[in-house]
Amino acid sequence: MRDSWKHRIRHYLDSGIITSIAFYLRSDLVHRPFRLRIAIFAVTLTCSLLYAPALWAQPSLQGYVKYLPAARVAYDFSDANVDHLLHQRFNARWDFNEHLSFRGSLRTRLFYGYGVGNVPGFADFIADDFGSFDAGGNLISTDNVLLHTIADRFHLDWHKDKWHVRLGRQRINWGINMVSNPNDLFNVYSFFDFDYEERPGADALRVQYFASALSRVELAYSPGRTARESVAAMLYSFNRKGYDVQFVSGYFRNRYAVGTGWAGSIKDTGFKGELTFFTDLEPQADVQASNVVVALSADHRFGSGLYVVLEYLYNQQREGVEVDLQFFTQPLRADNLSFTDHALFANATYPVSPVSTLGLAGFYYPSEEGFFISPNWNYGVAENLDLLLISQIFAGSRNSLLGQAGYLVAAALKWSF
Numbered sequence: 001m002r003d004s005w006k007h008r009i010r011h012y013l014d015s016g017i018i019t020s021i022a023f024y025l026r027s028d029l030v031h032r033p034f035r036l037r038i039a040i041f042a043v044t045l046t047c048s049l050l051y052a053p054a055l056w057a058q059p060s061l062q063g064y065v066k067y068l069p070a071a072r073v074a075y076d077f078s079d080a081n082v083d084h085l086l087h088q089r090f091n092a093r094w095d096f097n098e099h100l101s102f103r104g105s106l107r108t109r110l111f112y113g114y115g116v117g118n119v120p121g122f123a124d125f126i127a128d129d130f131g132s133f134d135a136g137g138n139l140i141s142t143d144n145v146l147l148h149t150i151a152d153r154f155h156l157d158w159h160k161d162k163w164h165v166r167l168g169r170q171r172i173n174w175g176i177n178m179v180s181n182p183n184d185l186f187n188v189y190s191f192f193d194f195d196y197e198e199r200p201g202a203d204a205l206r207v208q209y210f211a212s213a214l215s216r217v218e219l220a221y222s223p224g225r226t227a228r229e230s231v232a233a234m235l236y237s238f239n240r241k242g243y244d245v246q247f248v249s250g251y252f253r254n255r256y257a258v259g260t261g262w263a264g265s266i267k268d269t270g271f272k273g274e275l276t277f278f279t280d281l282e283p284q285a286d287v288q289a290s291n292v293v294v295a296l297s298a299d300h301r302f303g304s305g306l307y308v309v310l311e312y313l314y315n316q317q318r319e320g321v322e323v324d325l326q327f328f329t330q331p332l333r334a335d336n337l338s339f340t341d342h343a344l345f346a347n348a349t350y351p352v353s354p355v356s357t358l359g360l361a362g363f364y365y366p367s368e369e370g371f372f373i374s375p376n377w378n379y380g381v382a383e384n385l386d387l388l389l390i391s392q393i394f395a396g397s398r399n400s401l402l403g404q405a406g407y408l409v410a411a412a413l414k415w416s417f
Contacts, residue, residue, distance in 0.1 A: 083113035105153035287320035355380035370396025
């Protein structure tokens with residue numbers, strides 16, 4: 001046994017993994033531009049993993065390459081511009097033993113076109129890492145080309161018996177509804193970002209205890225850039241008369257949050273809901289201290305294969321808090337899921353054939369008298385090759401957020417490996 005471990009350690013050192021990390025952290029490199037450091041680190045680590053003997057079994061590697069051209073049209077049709085995006089992703093997994101594993105994902109995007117050089121702050125927005133620390137950056141940034149890479153998943157997994165512990169950048173999905181998730185305290189996603197199917201993650205420690213097949217307790221902590229931006233919460237889930245019920249409570253970015261959610265059915269129609277109450281721990285002058293966010297949904301699959309989802313969102317607006325003008329691009333918060341107080345959502349998908357699916361999604365905002373419509377078509381061109389055609393249409397009063405958003409038509413050709 002001892003000789004076996006010595007042999008594995010020797011292979012580990014020979015593999016160059018430690019060398020690549022040490023090289024990355026060398027004092028003469030720490031202060032160099034990020035793009036140089038990340039490039040050197042990526043090359044040395046990749047070579048180590050691919051060509052050297054491993055301490056554990058060979059890693060599994062999956063991913064995809066996606067090309068996405070998009071045309072954006074101004075709300076008054078006065079202007080139209082074209083952008084191109086080449087999106088590549090690696091998903092890797094190492095199994096150390098039956099209890100311990102590591103998973104990591106690298107997301108790299110090459111932007112080319114009008115938006116790179118003409119949208120103010122575009123490069124800074126793409127480089128912005130909303131995690132506890134920066135795990136990526138811009139490798140190339142010119143007037144019309146931007147290359148960005150980020151490790152958006154990296155976490156250790158340990159599980160044994162009824163326990164499951166995960167540490168690192170991960171997705172903690174406490175949401176139940178398809179779109180609006182006030183129970184999702186850690187990483188709410190934006191429905192409008194159709195290119196990010198994996199959805200954002202959070203830097204966190206998550207501990208799960210499965211008391212039974214239908215009951216679990218979770219504790220999770222995600223540090224923010226400051227203590228006030230941190231999230232620490234608990235979830236308790238169980239099943240009652242055919243309904244999955246959960247309760248959440250905890251510290252949410254200097255606010256207290258408590259809520260509940262459920263998922264069940266009424267005959268053949270699914271019925272889900274989430275409700276969370278938020279209140280400030282430190283009152284602010286001229287700012288409403290508390291608000292509640294409620295989301296209800298129903299879904300039904302017809303005999304023809306047509307699948308329909310309907311959702312209603314009540315997002316209580318806080319007096320003294322301004323509407324975020326970057327709502328369609330910035331990550332959402334569980335205590336503010338919309339720029340209006342009421343929203344209706346509908347989504348329908350119909351399988352035309354085993355390889356072709358038509359879809360139509362939309363929001364209606366009564367307070368703004370505006371709407372969003374997104375027709376889409378998914379087609380399986382060949383094995384591991386998929387095509388998506390999608391459009392996003394925003395409409396509202398001239399001075400509203402919806403009215404100024406304009407229109408988008410895009411295609412995405414994706415090869416998975």
